[in-house]
Amino acid sequence: MNLEVDREVATSTLHLPPALPLGPMTAQWSGDDTVSPELKDQWIKNGFLVLEGAYSSEEIARYNAIVAKVRREVDDGKDDHGYGDRIGMLHQKEPELLRLAANAEVLSFLRWAFNDDPVLFGSLNFERGTTQDAHIDAIFFWPEPSYSMAGCWIALEDIHPDSGPLFYVPESHTWPFYRSDDVVASRPDLAAKRAAARQADYPPDQRAQLVSELGLAWTQDFRALEGIYETERLPITLKAGDVVFWHSLLAHGGSPRINPALSRRSVVFHYIGKKTKLFTYEQFMLFDRVEMLDQAPQPMNLADFEGKAEYMKYPHFVTYANGEQKTHPV
Template identity: 30%
Template sequence: MDIQRSGAAILANPDSKMASLRQMNMPWFQTPFFKTLLEEADLAEDDKKLVATYAQDGYLIIDAKIPELDSFCERLIAALAPLYRGHGRIQDAWKENTDAKALALLPEIDRVLRLLYQRDPIPFQTLNFAEGTEQHTHSDTVHFHSVPHGFMCGVWIALQDIDATCGPLHVYPGSHRMPAWDFHDLGLPSGRESYQHYEDCMQAYVEAAGLKKHIVTMKKGQAVIWSATLLHGGEHIEERSKSRHSQVTHYYFSDCLYYTPMFSDPYIGKMQMRTITDIRSGKIVPNMYAGKPISLFSDIPTPASIAPAATAVAEVLRRLLDRAKRWTR
C-alpha cells in the first residue's frame, strides 16, 4: 500500500472535507478526523476494516504469512534453545539468527504497519521467549516513546499454538485511548525503582476504569499488533510443563525522536534518548524533530570549547584561595 494514498494525500485533495486542515502530528487513527479520513481513503474495504478495528481496540490479530510455517518455526525454536541458559528471554536474536531477523522483516507485517501508521516502520528490537512471562499489566510507553507521541508498536508472533494454559498474552481493548502516563504523572520519580509502583498504578487504573481483560489465544503463525499505549501483559502459567515459543519485535516509525520515559524527566529537560538500529539495514536511525535531524550530543561542549571557561574558573578559584589565606593570617 502506498502511504501517500491516504493520510496526507487526502488532506491535499481540494475535494476532501478535510482539505483545509494540516496533517496532525500523530497516527491518523488517533486524530479527531479519523472517521472522515478513513471514508475518503483509497483503500480496499478489508484494509479499512483493519484500521477501524485497530482504532477501536488498539490491537489486531492477523496472519503473519510466514513462508513454510512449520519448518520455519521448528528451525528457529531449535536454534535458539541453547541460548536461553535459564533466562526467560533472548534479546536481539536477530543479530545472530537469520530466521529471527526474517520475522522482524515479514512483508505482511510491514504492509499492515504502513497502513496503520502512514509512516515507514522501523524494526529495532526483538525478544524471543520459550515460555510465558506472567508480566504484569503495562503499556510500552513506559519503555519506548516517541515525539510525536504514538509512533511505536509491538508485534508478537506465535511460533506454536498458544492456549489459555501456557501463559498467553492479555490485553485491555480500548485502553490505548488512555493518557500516555509517565512516572511524573503518577507521582513517582524517574528510575527503575519506581517500576513496581507503576505496575500497581496500572492495575488500580484497570479496576477503577472497569476495563475488561481479553485473553489472547493464537494459532501458530498468527501475529498480534498492539499500539504503544495499549495495556497488556502475560497471564498466569497454569501448566508449567508447557512452552510458549514466540517472538516480539518492537517498531518505531520514521521522522521521530526516540526516548525511554522510565529514565526521563522531560519537564526539567532530562530525556534519555535512544540510539536505535534499523534491523533492515543494520544502520543507526537519526532522531528527527520537525523534519530535521537532532544530534544526541550536539549540546555537549567539546574539550576545546570549554577550555577558556575552565581557565577562567581556575583563576577565580586561585584568587579566592589567596584571599582566604590572607584572612587566616
C-alpha cells in the same frame, strides 16, 4: 465508574491525566491503500488486531529451528520442563530471523499506523509464558510521536489457553495516560528525588533504584485505573503463524501459566517509525514530556534485511537465566 460516563468529565473530576492521540488523526491519514478500513477501525477502537495465518508452517518451522540451535549453545535458564527463558535481540546474531519481521503485510499495516516507514528496534523470543504483569510498552520505549511504536507478536506454535497466553486490557490505549510527572504529582518524596536524580553527578546505582521505585508507582496508578474502568484482562490464544499487533499505549502482559508443562513459543518484534524519536525507560521516568525533547534519543544506526525491512543495529544479543541478564557481543 461506569464506562458510559463521559471520559473528559471523568478525567477532570478525578484529576486524571489526559489520554494521548492514537495516530495523527488527520483527514489525510488514509495511508497505505493495502490496509482495509476494517483493520484501521480495529486499531483505533481496540488498539490491537490479529492477522490469522500470516505465516506458513514452513516459515515458522525454519524460524523455530534457528532459535532451537541457539538455545542448545547458550545458558537460556531452562526450567524443570526444559523450557528456556526469553532471549532478546537474537536477530542481531541470526539476521535470518528477520524474514518474519520483513513480511509485506505486517510492514504495510505498520506504515499506515505510524504514518511513517517502520523500523524494527527490538525482538524477544519466548519458549514459555512470561507471566509479565500488565504494562504499556511506551513507558519502556518512549516514542515521539507517542503512537509511533507497536508490538507485533507471532505465535510460533498453537498457543494453549493454559500455557500463559498473551493478554490485553481492552480499550486501555484510550485511557488517561500517566507520565512520570503525573506519577510524582501525588508523591512529594519521589518528586524531590526525581529532581535530584537528573543531575549528572547523582550516583548511578541510586538513580537506577529510583527509576525502579517510579516504575512501581506507575504500576500502582495504572492498577487504580483498571479498578476505575472495571476491565478484565483478556487472553488471546492464537494458532501457529497468526500475528497480533498492539498499540504503543495498549496495556498487555502474560497470563498465569496454569500448566507449566506447556511451552508457549512466540516472538515479539517491536517497531517504531523512521522519523520517531525513541527514548529510554530512564529518560521517561526522569523527565517531563517537554524536557525530554531536549534529551538525546537512541541513535538509529540503521541496517537493512535484503532490502525488505530496516532495523536498528546493536552489537549484541541478550540471554536471561536465573534472574541474571547476560549480554553476548555479536
